[in-house]
Amino acid sequence: MMITILLFAHLQETVGKDRIELPIEQLTVMELKTALKQTYPLLELDHVMTAVNEEFARDNSKVTAGDIVAFIPPVSGG
Amino acid sequence: MMITILLFAHLQETVGKDRIELPIEQLTVMELKTALKQTYPLLELDHVMTAVNEEFARDNSKVTAGDIVAFIPPVSGG
Amino acid sequence: MSNNLFEIVEEPIEINAIIKKVERREAGAITTFIGTVREWTRGKQTIYLEYQAYIPMAVKMLAKIGEEIGEKWPDTKIGITHRIGRLDISEIAVAIAVSSPHRKAAYEANEYAIERIKQIVPIWKKEHWSDGETWIGDQLENVPYESGRPNVKDVE
Amino acid sequence: MSNNLFEIVEEPIEINAIIKKVERREAGAITTFIGTVREWTRGKQTIYLEYQAYIPMAVKMLAKIGEEIGEKWPDTKIGITHRIGRLDISEIAVAIAVSSPHRKAAYEANEYAIERIKQIVPIWKKEHWSDGETWIGDQLENVPYESGRPNVKDVE
Numbered sequence: 001m002m003i004t005i006l007l008f009a010h011l012q013e014t015v016g017k018d019r020i021e022l023p024i025e026q027l028t029v030m031e032l033k034t035a036l037k038q039t040y041p042l043l044e045l046d047h048v049m050t051a052v053n054e055e056f057a058r059d060n061s062k063v064t065a066g067d068i069v070a071f072i073p074p075v076s077g078g
Numbered sequence: 079m080m081i082t083i084l085l086f087a088h089l090q091e092t093v094g095k096d097r098i099e100l101p102i103e104q105l106t107v108m109e110l111k112t113a114l115k116q117t118y119p120l121l122e123l124d125h126v127m128t129a130v131n132e133e134f135a136r137d138n139s140k141v142t143a144g145d146i147v148a149f150i151p152p153v154s155g156g
Numbered sequence: 157m158s159n160n161l162f163e164i165v166e167e168p169i170e171i172n173a174i175i176k177k178v179e180r181r182e183a184g185a186i187t188t189f190i191g192t193v194r195e196w197t198r199g200k201q202t203i204y205l206e207y208q209a210y211i212p213m214a215v216k217m218l219a220k221i222g223e224e225i226g227e228k229w230p231d232t233k234i235g236i237t238h239r240i241g242r243l244d245i246s247e248i249a250v251a252i253a254v255s256s257p258h259r260k261a262a263y264e265a266n267e268y269a270i271e272r273i274k275q276i277v278p279i280w281k282k283e284h285w286s287d288g289e290t291w292i293g294d295q296l297e298n299v300p301y302e303s304g305r306p307n308v309k310d311v312e
Numbered sequence: 313m314s315n316n317l318f319e320i321v322e323e324p325i326e327i328n329a330i331i332k333k334v335e336r337r338e339a340g341a342i343t344t345f346i347g348t349v350r351e352w353t354r355g356k357q358t359i360y361l362e363y364q365a366y367i368p369m370a371v372k373m374l375a376k377i378g379e380e381i382g383e384k385w386p387d388t389k390i391g392i393t394h395r396i397g398r399l400d401i402s403e404i405a406v407a408i409a410v411s412s413p414h415r416k417a418a419y420e421a422n423e424y425a426i427e428r429i430k431q432i433v434p435i436w437k438k439e440h441w442s443d444g445e446t447w448i449g450d451q452l453e454n455v456p457y458e459s460g461r462p463n464v465k466d467v468e
Contacts (some may be wrong), residue, residue, distance in 0.1 A: 008364055009436035010447040051434070054369040070366050070434070076448035077363065077370075077394055077435025078347050078406050078426055086208055087280035088291040129278070132213040148210050148278070154292035155207065155214075155238055155279025156191050156250050156270055172328060175346070181401050184350030187343065187422075190331070194340030194413060245337050257350060259426060266343075267419050 001025075001065030005036070009073050011048070015040050023065075030059040032069060048073045079103075079143030083114070087151050089126070093118050101143075108137040110147060126151045161235040162218035164211050164279075169239050169248040177235040183255035187262040189270050191250040193243045201286040207240040207249060210278040214238065217277040221269055225254075228268070229261040236269060238279055249281075317391040318374035320367050320435075325395050325404040333391040339411035343418040345426050347406040349399045357442040363396040363405060366434040370394065373433040377425055381410075384424070385417040392425060394435055405437075 002021040012018050022035070029052070033045045049072040050057050056072070063069055080099040090096045100113070107130070111123045127150040128135050134150070141147055161177060175186060193205050218236045225234050238250045252269045256262040273279075281292045317333060331342060349361050374392045381390050394406045408425045412418035429435075437448045 006366065008366055008434065009438070012364075013447075051366070051369055054366075054372050056432075070369065072366070072434050073436065073447075074449050075430065075432070075434055076437040077365070077433050078430045084210065086210055086278070087282070090208075091291075129210070129213055132210075132216055134276075148213065150210070150278050151280065151291075152293050153274065153276070153278055154281040155209070155277050156274045171331065175327065179348070179402060181351040184348055186346040186348065188346070189415065189418075190342040190344070191415070192335070192340055192342065195337040196413075246335060257352075259345065259347070259423075262345075263419060263423050267415075270415060 004068045006070040026064045029061050082146045084148040104142045107139050163237045164209050164214050166241045169251050174235050174251045174253045178233045178253045178255040185259035185262040186255045187266040189252040193245050193247050195245045203284045205243045206282040208280045209240045213278050221272045225265045229265040232256045232265045319393045320365050320370050322397045325407050330391050330407045330409045334389045334409045334411040341415035341418040342411045343422040345408040349401050351401045359440045361399045362438040364436050365396045369434050377428045381421045385421045388412045388421045
């Protein structure tokens with residue numbers, strides 16, 4: 001099982017793709033951000049919100065294999 | 079030359095017509111109201127606004143032959 | 157519907173036509189207000205409404221409201237159409253559209269317009285209830301006039 | 313357009329369709345907000361916009377705004393549609409319609425909805441200016457992110 005990470009807006013352009021799959025069993029949002037920053041130039045991750053399975057989550061929220069994590073930069077709809 | 083008086087809403091129904099023409103040269107709005115109350119059952123005239131030539135007017139405004147006077151009960155548009 | 161920004165009409169109101177009148181490339185926000193005929197008011201059932209207007213003065217007063225708004229919210233553009241005659245439940249009695257570069261002014265100017273319409277525009281509403289009829293005496297709908305002689309038809 | 317009250321769409325938005333969704337015989341007031349693509353923002357010219365959304369979550373957040381409004385203004389009914397993809401100047405990006413028995417709630421709930429959309433709904437706007445492109449970083453339009461690698465196309 002994988003954790004799926006969805007990227008949008010400038011994050012997507014920075015990484016060059018719209019999703020990343022990681023073979024991890026469980027970790028926190030904060031640990032996930034740290035892991036991603038080691039692989040990708042995603043310093044902004046410190047400043048974006050996170051959604052787990054389409055609900056906003058905190059840095060200490062747990063992420064488990066099978067979950068979909070989305071990083072939500074400041075929104076600009078409307 | 080006549081003064082034309084326009085009636086609307088319940089005033090129109092009370093009098094049974096939508097306009098009255100009076101052969102008067104000049105008078106004030108207040109004098110006109112008093113004159114009308116002698117002929118018609120229009121006691122409410124004390125409580126309605128008056129427009130002379132499509133502009134709101136005061137009780138002491140002058141009305142001259144050729145003018146169009148409208149009595150404006152509290153409005154209920156919208 | 158014509159291109160006049162301020163109108164009294166007897167036909168059904170097309171909301172898109174009013175919006176079109178105020179659209180501008182520099183405007184990012186358009187608010188509309190649509191006043192429809194409500195079936196129930198404080199437990200009383202309306203069957204239909206009749207609106208009457210002193211038409212030329214009503215148009216003039218709508219334009220005056222437009223001027224007031226132009227002074228208070230200089231970047232806005234507003235269009236107002238009010239319908240008269242017989243209106244059934246859910247039909248549109250009044251439509252107001254305001255465009256503006258930013259949304260705050262579009263909301264404020266729009267709400268100001270409907271408040272002013274209820275104060276200064278010579279239009280009157282006759283409620284035909286399930287149990288009688290009444291000319292509505294003010295915009296708060298709490299000063300009904302007693303019904304005059306029925307069957308005297310509006311001429312305006 | 314479907315009958316869902318909260319939608320993310322790729323086609324042009326029909327304002328009448330949104331209004332229809334909230335019409336009710338007991339509602340006398342309907343307010344709408346239409347957000348269009350503005351050509352000029354603080355002296356900068358927009359050529360076109362691109363909106364991207366995290367679609368399932370965006371729909372969920374729009375529905376959440378609807379629930380919040382149902383609690384604050386119990387008599388209202390609201391519909392919100394946001395468009396994504398490429399939008400040209402004057403095209404409709406978002407439309408909000410609120411019906412209510414009385415107008416005050418219809419204005420307030422409508423304005424609340426657009427404020428909340430700009431806070432919690434995962435939708436992002438990329439401005440294509442006459443002199444470059446920028447993902448807009450927040451709803452105040454004053455925190456632009458630096459443009460990423462160009463030509464990496466949005467997939468969502």
